[in-house]
Amino acid sequence: MLLLGLYLFFIVSLALASPLQKRACQNGPTSRNCWGSFSIDDDEHTIWPNTGVTREYTFTISETTEAPDGVSRPVMLVNGQYPGPTIEANWGDFVKVTVKNELRTNGTGIHWHGVRQLNSVYADGTAAVTECPIAPGRSHSYTWQATQHGTGWYHSHYSLQYSDGVVGAIVVNGPRTANYDTDLGPVILTDWYHKTAFKIATQALQNSLGLPPIQPNALINGKNVYHGKGSWSTFNFTPGKKHLLRLINTGSEVTFRFSIDDHELQVIAMDWVPIKPYTTKSITIAVGQRYDVIVDTKGKKSQDYWMRAVPQTSCLSLNLNALNVKAIVRYNAASTSDPKTLPKTLLDACVDEDPKNLVPYHVHDVGSAEVNENADSNLLDDPEKGFALRWFVGADPYYPHKNDPSAKKVMAGQSLPDEMSPMDIGHLGVNKWVYVIVQSWLPIAHPMHLHGHDTYILRQGASVYVDGLPINTKNPPRRDTVQLPASGHVVIAFKTDNPGTWLLHCHIAFHLHHGFARTVIEQQKLISGVYGSGRRAEMNHQCDAWSRSGLESRD
Incomplete structure (x- = not known):
């Protein structure tokens, strides 16, 4: 009887335990804090799984024409698509991406925005800092470990290339600070021009206030409408379920305020950092930033709603289609109607979210400055x-x-x-x-x-x-x-x-x-050791190829 009593006590205690106290459990809709033998309580800054898995991708950078909002213009694309393919990995995986440059008169290279690159600076992909550009007709492979989990993005770090289309999302699956049912993936926000960034760059240079050029439009997941042309991106929600959205601002200059009509957002991560969840009706997101948010559909009418990304004019950035940067949220995937919902009156502000809300889940205090x-x-x-x-x-x-x-x-x-x-x-x-x-x-x-x-x-x-x-x-x-x-x-x-x-x-x-x-x-004395003789020789080989290209003086 004593053994039976102890067994029942253990079972009941386990059932009543906080989900964040359980270990060795599987990640699921009611246990997003779990990640096998790891959990959200493990600080990804100091510990991560070593899965032994390498996720491999091949990116071909090429030139073509595209009309994401119905207006055709020259673009540079990854594997012929905009946005580029999403990189997906699990926490602790390695990621290997081979980049092939098929541009005629441009170098290239890919930076993995926000990826820590701990002891792998050689994979940072920053032209003129960690590497020479990849010359036309050449290729280069980047390998790095996903020691963080959450949402990031990649983009060319050669001149203004990413503004012309060389961008995509990074998704690293891992534990979370709140539960949800379905991961709907990246929601990529960007301002959009009808001329190439290279052509319009001088406008900013000549402007005495340093203001970037006026944007005709902006896109959500590579789509929007402009003067009756183009189409809206669509997101299908399941009534009564919670949906994860990975918001990414891949723009050239615009800070957006993101919202979904008649819905609230539960914010659970900023950039790669898990935070203590908070709820808001809208969120400002500056260029390069990311927020992971959960949208709960419980109690909502099964209808179509507008998703909005409003450029903030208080940032002194003018978008000619600012009130019409939209996508459609559908509760019935068969619907073809345009939503009739109306926006809330929201503050136009060129600021980050209130720092009182952005509380990292893992506590780090900062020491005195050296x-x-x-x-x-x-x-x-x-x-x-x-x-x-x-x-x-x-x-x-x-x-x-x-x-x-x-x-x-x-x-x-x-x-x-x-x-x-x-x-x-x-x-x-x-x-x-x-x-x-x-x-x-x-x-x-x-x-x-x-x-x-x-x-x-x-x-x-x-x-x-x-x-x-x-x-x-x-x-x-x-x-x-x-x-x-x-x-x-x-x-x-x-x-x-x-x-x-x-x-x-x-x-x-x-x-x-x-x-x-x-x-x-x-840590200058340690850099050579991080590169090692092999990667240093590879960098020299890439630089030799770049020098032979004759493109050094090209912007």
């Missing part, structure tokens, strides 16, 4: 380039040396020239904290992205930063892309735990193209 770096941004005449307007970050604008990337220079023992805008913290040891203060001196917001790290957001403010202002070091929001407020500042921190040369830059494509970046040199 180094403080300032990175003031301003738009100034560059006398060395015929007095063209360039974005200065600190003392110099960033000019990439595509045929002699930063990593190659550093491994050869060379110093980076001023025009590569170095932030040299290579002398610091392992696991030292670095604080970076970025100040915008113009009324323009900038989505700031640091490669190779999640940044800890210690402070954001719409004012000039002065010493002594309070900062939050107790489990602050952390993510790979943060909005620098217009005429304001952001204080970010990161730990020197990932040797490499990493780019810190504004993710407005035209701002980066015109100099808004710094090159971070981290």
Whole structure:
């Protein structure tokens, strides 16, 4: 009887236990916190599965014409589709992507946005920083481990290519901080031009305020309507179920406010970071950012609803179709009607979500700074380039040396020239904290992205930063892309735990193209060891092919 009583006590205790306390359970609609012998309680910053699985993809980058909103224009595509194929993996898998360049007069390369690349800086895919561009007719393979789980994206990091179509989503399946029934996959938001980004880039350069060009339209999952042409993307909801949507802003300049008429969003992750869930009616998402949200259909009418992505004009970015960036949510997949729902009145704001809501699930506190770096941004005449307007970050604008990337220079023992805008913290040891203060001196917001790290957001403010202002070091929001407020500042921190040369830059494509970046040199003595002799020889071979292409001077 005693043994029977103990057995019954164990069964009842297990049944009453919190789902987050259970281990070795299978991920499902009522146990999204589980992941086999792992769970959401395992901090992906320090531990991850080693599955032994490699997910392999081949990407061919080519030129063609496409009409995603009914207006035909030249594009550059991945495997002939827009957006490009979604990379899908499980937490702990390796991902191997072979990129073939079939462009006629452009190099290329793929960056895996927000992927930590822990001890794999060689796979970061950043032209002029970690590699030379892939020359026309050549190919290159990238391999990295999915140590994070959630939602990311990939894009070309060669000039303005991603604005012309070289983008796609990354989905890494893993445990979650809330339950849902169905994963509906990526919801890709982007502004859209009817001319190539290369043709319109000079408009931003010549504008005395540094404002990017006016966009005619924007797309959701590669579709929208423009002047009666084109079509809307469709998402099929199941009544009474909870649906996961993976929101990604792959745009060139626009901050969107996302919503679904008459629905709420439960936010469970920002970028690659799981957070404590919170509920909102809409969410702002800057260029490069991602949010994973759950939409509950319980109690909703079985009808068609509008999904909306409204460009925020307060970011001084003008979209001519701003009120009509839409997709359709259907509760009956057989329906062909246009929704009749109306939008709520929502605030137009060029800010990140309230940091009080963006609470990381895994608690990380930030230590004292070993180094403080300032990175003031301003738009100034560059006398060395015929007095063209360039974005200065600190003392110099960033000019990439595509045929002699930063990593190659550093491994050869060379110093980076001023025009590569170095932030040299290579002398610091392992696991030292670095604080970076970025100040915008113009009324323009900038989505700031640091490669190779999640940044800890210690402070954001719409004012000039002065010493002594309070900062939050107790489990602050952390993510790979943060909005620098217009005429304001952001204080970010990161730990020197990932040797490499990493780019810190504004993710407005035209701002980066015109100099808004710094090159971070981290743990300089360890970089050669990370590349190893084989990958270093491969980089040299790729650089030789690029030099022979004769395309170095091409934007």
